[in-house]
Amino acid sequence: MSYQIDNFAAEEYRKSMRADCANCFGLCCTALHIAASSDFAIDKPAGVPCPNLQSDFRCQIHSELRGKGFKGCTVFDCFGAGQQVSQVTFNGQDWRESKETADKMFSVFPVMVQLYEMLAYVTEALSYRLPQDLHKELTLQLKDLESLTIRDADNIQTLDIMKLRKPVNKLLSKTSSHIRHTITNSIPTKRKLNYRGADWIGKSAKGKDLRAADFRGAYLIAADLKEADLRAVDFIGADLRDANLEGANLSTSMFLTQMQINSAQGNNQTQLPSHIIQPSHWAS
Numbered sequence: 001m002s003y004q005i006d007n008f009a010a011e012e013y014r015k016s017m018r019a020d021c022a023n024c025f026g027l028c029c030t031a032l033h034i035a036a037s038s039d040f041a042i043d044k045p046a047g048v049p050c051p052n053l054q055s056d057f058r059c060q061i062h063s064e065l066r067g068k069g070f071k072g073c074t075v076f077d078c079f080g081a082g083q084q085v086s087q088v089t090f091n092g093q094d095w096r097e098s099k100e101t102a103d104k105m106f107s108v109f110p111v112m113v114q115l116y117e118m119l120a121y122v123t124e125a126l127s128y129r130l131p132q133d134l135h136k137e138l139t140l141q142l143k144d145l146e147s148l149t150i151r152d153a154d155n156i157q158t159l160d161i162m163k164l165r166k167p168v169n170k171l172l173s174k175t176s177s178h179i180r181h182t183i184t185n186s187i188p189t190k191r192k193l194n195y196r197g198a199d200w201i202g203k204s205a206k207g208k209d210l211r212a213a214d215f216r217g218a219y220l221i222a223a224d225l226k227e228a229d230l231r232a233v234d235f236i237g238a239d240l241r242d243a244n245l246e247g248a249n250l251s252t253s254m255f256l257t258q259m260q261i262n263s264a265q266g267n268n269q270t271q272l273p274s275h276i277i278q279p280s281h282w283a284s
């Protein structure tokens with residue numbers, strides 16, 4: 001990856017950041033602790049393979065996950081951390097070959113997922129037209145994060161993720177403010193734009209113009225956002241579970257992840273950013 005990254009290269013890089021299960025040793029189905037809930041039918045301790053995981057690391061119930069109570073598995077996305085841990089950190093070693101490898105791999109995986117999540121956000125930020133100094137800061141941040149993802153397993157396990165998140169959040173906030181400010185200058189009507197951490201659970205905002213609003217960390221569970229204009233909205237950390245996005249325009253929404261979209265409801269009329277794939281479970 002060149003560090004003279006332009007907007008187009010960053011956009012392509014962001015699009016490539018998704019799970020490649022064929023090059024992963026079923027890490028999300030093994031490493032993580034998953035408590036039984038409406039999203040996952042059983043209690044699965046960390047480091048124990050899910051009983052539905054086959055010896056070839058494919059899921060035995062892949063086509064029936066939702067119907068069998070494993071909806072959460074159709075939502076999760078590792079941003080590409082699984083193949084990085086499997087093929088780069090552990091150089092293609094299968095965790096079944098040694099307990100020591102398994103233990104290390106399972107503790108590296110959740111750290112790598114968080115590094116990749118930050119990497120995805122920073123890469124997305126670099127795909128926007130930004131002032132030169134901000135672009136430069138983001139480029140340096142990208143370089144730092146990338147260098148962490150190629151460290152050895154012992155080193156990755158000890159990373160202080162909370163500490164690493166601080167400068168990243170600051171840069172993402174600056175990016176969001178810049179982009180939203182640019183958009184709001186072109187919108188004539190004055191309206192509220194700050195919904196950081198707002199509780200919109202079950203609320204109806206059907207058909208509303210919410211362009212350039214800030215929904216960082218907002219609770220949008222089961223909110224009706226049908227046909228809403230959500231362009232340039234910052235969705236970082238927002239909870240969109242079961243939000244109705246049918247016909248909504250999210251084509252230029254910011255910091256939206258595949259997991260957020262997988263957890264929401266939508267249809268063929270929902271417009272999504274280029275790095276997001278329409279979930280197969282959405283109605284047509």
Ligand code: SF4
Binds near residue numbers: 028
């Ligand atoms: S149900 Fe399938 S996808 Fe979900 S954890 Fe188990 S093996 Fe993995």
